[in-house]
Amino acid sequence: MPPMPSSQAVTAVADLDLSRYAGTWYEVARLPMYFQRKCTGQAIAEYTPNPDETVTVHNRCPGPEGKELSALGVARRPEPYARGKLQVTFAPRWLRWLPVVWADYWVLALDDEYRWAMVGEPRRRYLWILSRGPSLGHATLDALKAQAIAMGYDLTQLIESGGER
Incomplete structure (x- = not known):
C-alpha cells in the first residue's frame, strides 16, 4: 500500500539518549511488522546499552496457546549525526555484515x-507507540496517532493493546 498523502515528512527526533531510552517499553499500538504476526497480545521490549554503543533488543509477546514468543537483536546508530535514527536486526551475528538484514528504526516522537515514544520507519510501513507502563492515556495516544497521520502513516491496520479508554 502506498503511503498516504502527507504534509509533513517522516523525521526522527533530533537527539536520543540511549541510556535514558534503555529499559522496558510496552507496545501500546502497532502497525505490525512480519515477525509480530503471531503475537496475540501486548508486546514488551527491553533495551540494554552495550559498551560498543549498540543496544541489545529483547522483544517478547504472548503467542498462540499462551506460549511466549521472543526475539533477541541489536540496534545501532547508522549515522553518528542523526541521533534519533537507529537500525535494528534480529539476524544472527554472522549475517550482520549484510545491509539487507538491518531495518530502519526511527524515534519519531519522544x-x-x-x-x-513513537517509532517508525521512513517508508511508513511500520509504526510502534510505546509507553513505560502497560497503558497510555487516551489524549496522548490520540495526539501521537494524529502526528503519525500527519506524517503520512495509514493507521487503518493499527492494532491497539494499551490505550486507556
Missing part, C-alpha cells in the same frame, strides 16, 4: 521524560 516525551521529554522518556515516558512514551
